[in-house]
Amino acid sequence: MPPAGACFPACRADPAAIDRIAGAPGPDLLRCGMIFTAGRAEHNPTSDVARGALAALAFFLSSTEMTERTTSAGPEPLRGSAAKCADRSRPAGTLDTAIERRLSQGKNVKMTARSVFVSAVAGLSLAVAVLATAETFNLKLASGHPPGLHYVDLLHEWFIPELKERAKAKGHTVNVIQLYAGSAVKLSETLEGAQHGFVDIGGMCYCFEPSDLMLHAFQVLLPFGTPDPELSVKIARSVYGQIPELPNAFNEKYNQTLLSLFGQDPYDIYAKFPVNSVADVNGKKIGGAGPNLPWVGLAGSIAVQTTGAIVYNSLQTGVFDGAISFVSRSQGLKLYELAKNYTKVGFGSITFHGVQINNKSMAALPPEPQQILV
Numbered sequence: 001m002p003p004a005g006a007c008f009p010a011c012r013a014d015p016a017a018i019d020r021i022a023g024a025p026g027p028d029l030l031r032c033g034m035i036f037t038a039g040r041a042e043h044n045p046t047s048d049v050a051r052g053a054l055a056a057l058a059f060f061l062s063s064t065e066m067t068e069r070t071t072s073a074g075p076e077p078l079r080g081s082a083a084k085c086a087d088r089s090r091p092a093g094t095l096d097t098a099i100e101r102r103l104s105q106g107k108n109v110k111m112t113a114r115s116v117f118v119s120a121v122a123g124l125s126l127a128v129a130v131l132a133t134a135e136t137f138n139l140k141l142a143s144g145h146p147p148g149l150h151y152v153d154l155l156h157e158w159f160i161p162e163l164k165e166r167a168k169a170k171g172h173t174v175n176v177i178q179l180y181a182g183s184a185v186k187l188s189e190t191l192e193g194a195q196h197g198f199v200d201i202g203g204m205c206y207c208f209e210p211s212d213l214m215l216h217a218f219q220v221l222l223p224f225g226t227p228d229p230e231l232s233v234k235i236a237r238s239v240y241g242q243i244p245e246l247p248n249a250f251n252e253k254y255n256q257t258l259l260s261l262f263g264q265d266p267y268d269i270y271a272k273f274p275v276n277s278v279a280d281v282n283g284k285k286i287g288g289a290g291p292n293l294p295w296v297g298l299a300g301s302i303a304v305q306t307t308g309a310i311v312y313n314s315l316q317t318g319v320f321d322g323a324i325s326f327v328s329r330s331q332g333l334k335l336y337e338l339a340k341n342y343t344k345v346g347f348g349s350i351t352f353h354g355v356q357i358n359n360k361s362m363a364a365l366p367p368e369p370q371q372i373l374v
Helices: 008-013 015-021 029-044 048-063 082-089 096-103 113-132 150-169 190-195 214-221 229-242 246-254 310-315 327-333 359-363 367-373
Strands: 064-068 108-111 134-144 172-178 202-205 256-262 267-271 285-288 303-306 322-325 343-347 354-359
Touching: 029 367, 048 229, 048 322, 134 150, 134 190, 150 172, 150 256, 150 367, 190 202, 190 354, 214 229, 214 246, 229 256, 229 303, 246 256, 256 359, 285 310, 310 322, 322 327, 354 359
Parallel strands: 134 172, 134 202, 285 303, 285 322
Antiparallel strands: 064 108, 202 354, 256 354, 267 322, 267 343
16 A cells, blocks of 8 residues: 555554644544545545545535634644654645645644534545445456357357446446456366455356366256257256255355356267267267266266367377367367367257356445346
């Protein structure tokens, strides 16, 4: 935190310094704190906190009942850190020098306890009101997956633009830093990244959290379902609605709120060899995300766990001879260059991708952006 202005460190170090200047009883710490906050604002006058602090201070100073009392001796000399503060040279027009002139230009200022209380409460209320109407918010959104994957493209091409557009219509500006392809969190770290606030919003596949989010990948346990992604999402949403423990788990265990689920085109098999029957995959090495490996393992294949980041190289180097995949991902990864046989098996469209927001990040937003997100 930068220094709060030439005289505010002394105030922070010795709250009684303000009372010695004012020469009157009262809530010293409160007055000192407000002035110190305003000093912080002077260093960053465009911030929302600055606007709130300055508004509170202006109201505080303008509405305080003051009486002058002239003394022959003048103000009591300052000592220690307060003296060092008073001796510093500062531009005449700064906020802290204006306050010092108000408080110590050869006169002492007396504030009644009642006026201090009323002014402080009113000023604080005004500051809160100013902060509540803040217009600009910055969020970090991350995913371990790269662009080109269906839900990442939805986040980049629809979710974020839609959030920004709707927030703008409500008078707010939302800036989103987008961090994909593991640049902020890896595939298996997204849940924890959002949980601990390393990122504000995390997009992920629940397939990479088999211990923590096993039940959220329930459709994987029911292959050969609908090939329609839209219907798949509707089915998943229906289950989440009937079993509130599923969405509530994010909030209760992982400090985040589920915002959306994503469907995808159906899973099939890309292979270096023709697949015309179940017997054709018997003894062959087939790669998959993890939860879907039983689909081929129970058919006699040698199941090999993989991710989108390494599937191309694994096919190229012979780690496996085929992969469970879907067209939108396979096109982006160019799997067709190596696995030239695409077999429409009909495993179905699986909804187990989602996006969540850290609860603290959500609470920091005003009601309008919160409503847009949920």
